[in-house]
Amino acid sequence: MFNKYFGNYILSRKIFNIEQIKSVLAKQQAARPKLGVLAIESGYLTAFQVDRVHRLQVLHDKRFGELAIAEGYLDERQLEELLNKQKTSQVLLGQILVDEGLLTYDGYESLLKDYKKDSGFSDLEIDILKRSHADEVVNLFVKEDGTGPVVELFKEYVELFIRNLVRFIDSDVILDWAYSVANYESEGMAVQEIVGDHRIETGLAGQDEVLVRFASIYAGETLSSLDDLAKDALGEFMNSQNGLFVSNLYHKNINCNLNPQHFMNRTNIRQRGRLYVLPCQLSFGKITIIFNR
């Protein structure tokens, strides 16, 4: 995850031209250890099974992990473990920049210092980004109100949301800083209310084209506009996210339920106790998570 944040910083500083950046990103992608290799190293798959999954990938437009599960070679837990290993095994962007001759070691050190200063991250926080643990990363970006019960609940919600984004929508999630506001205006938002021991209004907002892409991925269908099916798919994503969240609360003896989800055009949400807003950058655009408790 550090690579994504640091990569974005480099882009924003316009230190390199776009061709150089593309070349570095391609090399970084190629340097990622293959899931098949990690699966063999972990003893989960044999070379024969990895080869079979690769051949199936030629026939079906599916990811390695999906096919390995469908073939009964991996279970969900093992896949998650391998994906985590893959993320943490990523070659650091800095190494490629140096290898490519785009930066000297001195230049990299200096750029990293600038990044820490401009981003406000401490060495410890940079380490957290490098380790990419969702719960710790969420703590970095949700600093509002310290440790009150509502902010803790919000952190739990975001942590689950990020996992679901990565699982179902896009593995390239970059969190922005969370903030609280008195009211939040949006062109369009999928909304669902959690009721019971907690009463929380939750939402997924974004520009139309981003929401359409999001909905297409989740529905597994090609959608071209924010029509009823797209709105329905966004609502279903929220329903699944909130269903899991409510289930987690239930295991802590907190009893909540869900009202039916719906889509609101041109809406203005007013704060109840605390209205949190968390923008997230996906590979195809920005979405915003809304949490109003």
Place this chain on the structure above:
Amino acid sequence: MANILIIDDSVMSRNKLKKILDSSDHTVVGEAQDGVEGLAKFKKLSPDLVTLDVTMPNMDGLQCLREILAEKSDAKVVMITALGKGDTMLEALDAGAADYITKPFEDANVLGVIAGALEQG
């Protein structure tokens, strides 16, 4: 091989379920988007099995389940829900649901649960 009625307010979920069921030996004989419409279609179509979403407007899944079982006490109903928490599902099973599937669902799980529900006496 069974005739199945899908009751779910989400068109995306209905499409996904239909795709999964169409890829098997089962036949989707009807679809409904809420409990009221679902109950009417149940009476009209007499399906072998119903998949029934829990969270729906108008008449929710639990109420619809009770109405279906009042109509036909041995009806086979599989609940579909995003709520994996215990009490809602216990309530549904206590009321007479054959089994339940949590969203987001996967093909193998859906077909496995439906096969198990159809085998119940």
